[in-house]
Amino acid sequence: MTAYRFCRSDDITLLGDALNRCWLPYFPDEPPVTPTAFKRSIRDLQVWSSSCMVAFSGSDPIGVLIGAKRPSGTLIHKIAVHPDHRRQGHGHHLLASLGSKLAILGPPRMIAEVPETLSAACELFNASGYVQETLLTDYVLQREENDGREVTEMSDDRGGRFVIPVTIDDLAANGLLEEAHPQLCWKRSVETLTAMKNDIAGLAVASDERIEAYLLYYMKHEVNPEESKEANSLPNNAPTAEILSLRAFVEHSGVYLQQLLARLFAQGIGTLRFQKVHSEEISKECLERLGFRAATVHRLYAVKAQPV
Numbered sequence: 001m002t003a004y005r006f007c008r009s010d011d012i013t014l015l016g017d018a019l020n021r022c023w024l025p026y027f028p029d030e031p032p033v034t035p036t037a038f039k040r041s042i043r044d045l046q047v048w049s050s051s052c053m054v055a056f057s058g059s060d061p062i063g064v065l066i067g068a069k070r071p072s073g074t075l076i077h078k079i080a081v082h083p084d085h086r087r088q089g090h091g092h093h094l095l096a097s098l099g100s101k102l103a104i105l106g107p108p109r110m111i112a113e114v115p116e117t118l119s120a121a122c123e124l125f126n127a128s129g130y131v132q133e134t135l136l137t138d139y140v141l142q143r144e145e146n147d148g149r150e151v152t153e154m155s156d157d158r159g160g161r162f163v164i165p166v167t168i169d170d171l172a173a174n175g176l177l178e179e180a181h182p183q184l185c186w187k188r189s190v191e192t193l194t195a196m197k198n199d200i201a202g203l204a205v206a207s208d209e210r211i212e213a214y215l216l217y218y219m220k221h222e223v224n225p226e227e228s229k230e231a232n233s234l235p236n237n238a239p240t241a242e243i244l245s246l247r248a249f250v251e252h253s254g255v256y257l258q259q260l261l262a263r264l265f266a267q268g269i270g271t272l273r274f275q276k277v278h279s280e281e282i283s284k285e286c287l288e289r290l291g292f293r294a295a296t297v298h299r300l301y302a303v304k305a306q307p308v
Contacts, residue, residue, distance in 0.1 A: 002062070002090065004097060007052045012038050018054045018061035022080040044195045045186065046070050047077060053097060055081070055090050063090040067098060068186065073109030074102055074305075075186045079121070086120075095128045102305035112301045113185055113276060122299060130301035136185055136276035137284070139292040143238060143265045161256075163263055166204035166214055168197035174211055176247075185276035185298075188244050200244060203263055205256040213248035213256035217241045217264065217272075238270025246274065246282060258290055 007015060016033040024030060031037075041047045051067030051074055062085040066078040076098075081090045102108060113136060114121050126132075171177040177190055186192065193200065193216065204214035220240045241264060248256055264272060276298055277287070284294065 001057075002088075003056045004053060004063075004093060005056075006097075006101070007049045007054060009049045011049055011052070011054075014054060014061070015049070015052055015064065015066065018064035019066070019078065019080070021061050022064045022082045023078060025083050026080065041066075041068075041077070044192055045075070045077060046191060046195075051098060051102075053094050055094060057085065063094055065094040065098060069107070070189075070191060071107060073107050073111055073302075074098070076110065076112040077186075079112075079124070091124045092128050095124070096308050099303070099305040100308040103307045106305075108305040110303050110305055111186075113298045114301060116297045116299060125299075125301045128303070129306075130303045133300045133302050134183075134278060136278055136298040136300055138295040138298070139274040139277060139287050140295050141261065141272040141274075141290070141292045143270050161205055161207045161212065163259060164204055164206050166202040166206075166211065166216075168193055168200055168202070168216070170204075171202070171211070171214065171216075176211060176214070176249075183278035183280045185278070185300075187276065193244060196244075203260050205259060210249070212250045213260060214245070215243065215247075215257070215260040215264070216245040217243050219269075220273075238268060240271040240273060241269045243272055243274040254286065254289055257286075261290060 012035050016035055016038050019033045019038075024032065038047075042049075045068045047066060048069040051069050053063075053065045053067075054061050055063030061082075063081040064079070065076065068075040068077045076095070079091055079094060081088075099110060102110060110130075111133075112125055112130065114125060116122065168177065172194075177193065184190075196218070200216050200218050202214060202216040204211045206212065218241065220242050246257060246260075250256070261272065272292075274287070274292065
């Protein structure tokens with residue numbers, strides 16, 4: 001007989017074990033979840049143990065749901081059922097149970113960002129009443145695609161404009177962080193950027209009066225096999241960086257964004273990844289002009305929580 005239960009703040013080890021048992025069989029190249037890694041997801045993504053569930057067969061976890069909660073809604077960060085227990089309704093029960101709880105306690109909006117390649121997950125959310133709101137696209141830019149672009153020194157003055165280091169606190173102090181477009185994925189929202197600010201680096205094009213464009217990024221220390229293949233094709237196994245925000249506030253801003261990207265490549269980075277980009281955040285045409293190519297597409301699903 002299957003038992004389901006919501007978790008508590010002292011269930012971090014249980015949740016890590018459940019993810020390693022139920023999630024990793026589908027993603028064997030990912031590192032096992034440790035208590036430290038799970039606590040980091042609590043800090044960065046606002047994962048709430050009380051919005052997480054585990055399904056048991058006896059004492060063995062056979063299903064897990066990881067929920068992250070903010071005032072705007074709840075993200076189904078991960079959901080997985082052990083391969084030996086699929087097609088028995090466990091995934092649907094986990095989603096329905098969390099929805100019933102949130103219908104009472106709120107917030108009622110529930111979302112999931114699901115790669116199109118995970119057809120079984122897409123089927124689960126469709127069957128559970130979730131509606132696809134939009135698509136989010138991953139983009140990739142490699143150094144070899146950026147060859148020939150001009151790279152200027154940090155002190156270069158272009159019409160009274162300079163490329164300078166910038167931090168999350170700098171952007172917040174200038175009233176720019178909260179101006180981020182609302183159509184952002186969960187991982188690159190203002191809440192995540194603020195939580196991760198000590199791990200994030202940034203560059204900006206600035207005049208004497210204002211910041212006119214900026215780029216925020218962090219260095220990736222773990223890559224999947226496909227990323228490794230790309231990195232190994234570049235000189236000295238060049239590292240990968242993930243772009244967290246890429247914004248401009250002036251017309252004809254492509255030159256400024258190109259200048260910021262070129263500065264990253266000048267630091268020895270081989271591959272830039274810009275994940276789950278909404279078309280209203282920055283257009284596909286703009287990114288293609290900058291040299292990015294589209295990769296994985298994610299479906300953004302949403303539903304209003306309902307009691308069972």
